[in-house]
Amino acid sequence: MMRVLLVMLLAMLAPVCLGPLAAQDTMPPAPYAYNQLDDPQLEAEASALMLTLRCLKCQSQSIADSDAPMAGDMRHQVRSRILAGESPQEIRAWLVARYGDYVSYSPTVSASTWPLFAIPVLVLLMVGAVLLRRLGKRRADEGTSE
């Protein structure tokens, strides 16, 4: 009975342990996955963009930081599109059209993100108003005490 349980447990755990190992392809990376562009100016544009694009497989890394095959394929897209004369903004827009804002680490003002930009401004205004009132009061107090 014990042995049966042990075998069942192993059978259940096996896919969990083997999964990530086996789920890798053996294909060579795309041409521009690990190769830089010859023109340093274009490569600088491409790498700046790649640092602000999110890897879809490893979601807390940028595609510049990730070794996932899919991140390599995304770097290839970025570099070959830059080489073909597309601007970084166009490439970002192309990806956002496919994956939503999620793919971009560079936040833009949109229907769901506007509070992120509005709240700090509101807080600063409130702090400013409170400070003005307090300082104004103190000055008035000083004025009367003298």
Place this chain on the structure above:
Amino acid sequence: MQNRLWLWVPLALFAFFAGLAGYMLTQEKDQFVESTMIGEPLPEFALDPAFAGLPGAATRDLVGGSPRLLNIWASWCLPCIAEAPQLEALKDQGVEIIGIAIRDRPEDVANFLSRYGNPYTRIGSDRISEVQLAIGSSGVPETFVIDAGGVIRYQHIGDIREDDVPVLLAELEKAR
């Protein structure tokens, strides 16, 4: 007395944020990145055959006639083995399934199909995930419903389980 009440505001705010953080910790994390291409026309592509046994796949192969399934898969992907019987069942229902093999080799594709069955009419080889990125797919396997006009109508992320088959059939019917 009124001033005293104001003293509680910071604590209330703190309690609110602590409560919010606690609540969010109990919520399940959604790891799937959905395509935002639903309702958009399928991007232009023309892929070479993934192996010698079937023709390659292009955008025009998914336009006209009745809705089809576009299955993004790979021979190195374990969940793709799990969904093979469900793809077979969909094929038996008369659904045309066109495959795109991601980062795959012809011999591996042939091997996979001889072992787990071949539900496809065409398989294109996407060696650098370019079509996958163009349609907003973020992994394998994924399955898209493409209507006769070549518009992407539905995305299924992950392997197709038995109870997903009727859902996909319904989506195909809706796309008709």
